[in-house]
Amino acid sequence: MTRYAALLRGVNVGGINLKMADVKTVFENAGLENVKTVLASGNVLFDSDAAASVLKPKIEAAMRDRFGYEAWVHVLGLAAIEKIVDAFPFDAEREGWHPYVIFTLDPVLAAELLALQASLGEAEESIRGSDGVIYWTVERGNTLGSVFAKQTAKARHKATTTTRNLRTLQKLLTSR
Helix, strand or coil: CEEEEEEECCCCCCCCCCCHHHHHHHHHHCCCEEEEECCCCCEEEEEECCCHHHHHHHHHHHHHHHHCCCCCEEEEEHHHHHHHHHCCCCCCCCCCEEEEEEEECCHHHHHHHHHHHHHCCCCCEEEEEECCEEEEEEECCCCCCCHHHHHHCCHHHCCCEEEEEHHHHHHHHHCC
16 A cells, blocks of 8 residues: 555635545545545545556546546655655745745646746745756745746646645645
8 A cells, every 4th residue: 555645736725615524535435545634725645556647537537526626636655745855955944935846747847837947036936846846935925926936827737737835745744
């Protein structure tokens, strides 16, 4: 059995409001074991023998069928999340700054986003890429209005990206 995290995109922000107890039931009804939700922002821990590539479409279909919205899900083993957290390249405790990880499934769009580094003001935000993720740190108060945030918010990124604060990922690891 592998312990996984499902990161649901856009849950309880932007009009998609779901009760985590209902989300948990969807996962259990899909045959996933030891299901636990973490925070109200669409983070679900569960166990399965199946591969993440099999689980992703299964979970998306179950969520779509139950809640009637176009569900986009990233499924990762907790071991992978631990490596991602450990590799965060910025000072995660920098006073007045937010540490984020953007999970991306499309390497072409990731490359486009990473090309923005040259146009970012390092005094306000910075990005670095890694395998399947973009690390981002941004000054508090500038998160939604920053150059990078405006690019990641575009509709064409919805199906392939989701963002989590580094602290949320750390909470997933301690909530196993």
